[in-house]
């Protein structure tokens with residue numbers, strides 16, 4: 001089964017009602033490949049989710065940027081997975097490096113969140129990635145393998161998981177991983193899935209890249225055989241997000 005190209009737009013903690021409406025209008029007017037070819041998922045902050053969902057074209061979907069680790073209740077300030085289900089939000093981003101580093105989310109905590117969200121039928125964009133220090137010390141693969149293991153130990157339904165490799169040193173820095181650097185890690189991750197989860201999961205799970213993806217660098221990255229799409233931060237708030245949605249041409253492996 002071919003892996004459908006996936007493009008996520010992570011708006012992070014940005015936006016106003018007016019700004020959100022402008023972006024949605026821009027995307028609604030864009031001519032992009034059909035949803036059979038590319039899956040587009042836009043992730044605004046929680047408070048704008050219903051607005052985006054109601055205004056957005058039907059071939060695009062929405063994702064929350066986080067959710068609580070277990071059933072909701074007395075957890076002031078949190079948003080539960082049950083609420084996302086109730087609102088008809090199909091996707092949630094979990095384990096983003098900004099939450100891992102700024103809010104101290106551990107591998108185990110992220111694994112628990114992924115498992116709980118999946119158990120309620122949500123689809124998960126699970127983020128992993130090493131810091132610059134970890135890369136320079138040669139432990140990049142060990143770090144992302146440990147992060148993936150914490151997810152794999154608890155995840156029940158890999159069909160509903162997209163794995164987002166986002167090297168921390170490339171996020172918001174303008175310093176994109178080279179296509180070779182990204183491909184190398186994606187291939188290793190696929191091997192890890194093969195050896196630790198199963199051949200079917202390895203062959204079918206989408207592994208997407210995030211970190212300073214823009215309109216200029218997306219095509220070369222998208223051509224790599226194991227890069228199945230992108231999770232885009234800054235550029236997802238701009239018109240060039242449309243170019244990124246259209247970045248899939250012919251895979252190197254198919255040339």
Ligand SMILES: O=C(CO)COP(=O)(O)O
Pocket residue numbers: 010096166170171172173174210211212213231232233234235
């Ligand atoms: O963190 C990211 C997406 O989740 C990437 O952010 P940038 O595209 O702004 O580097």
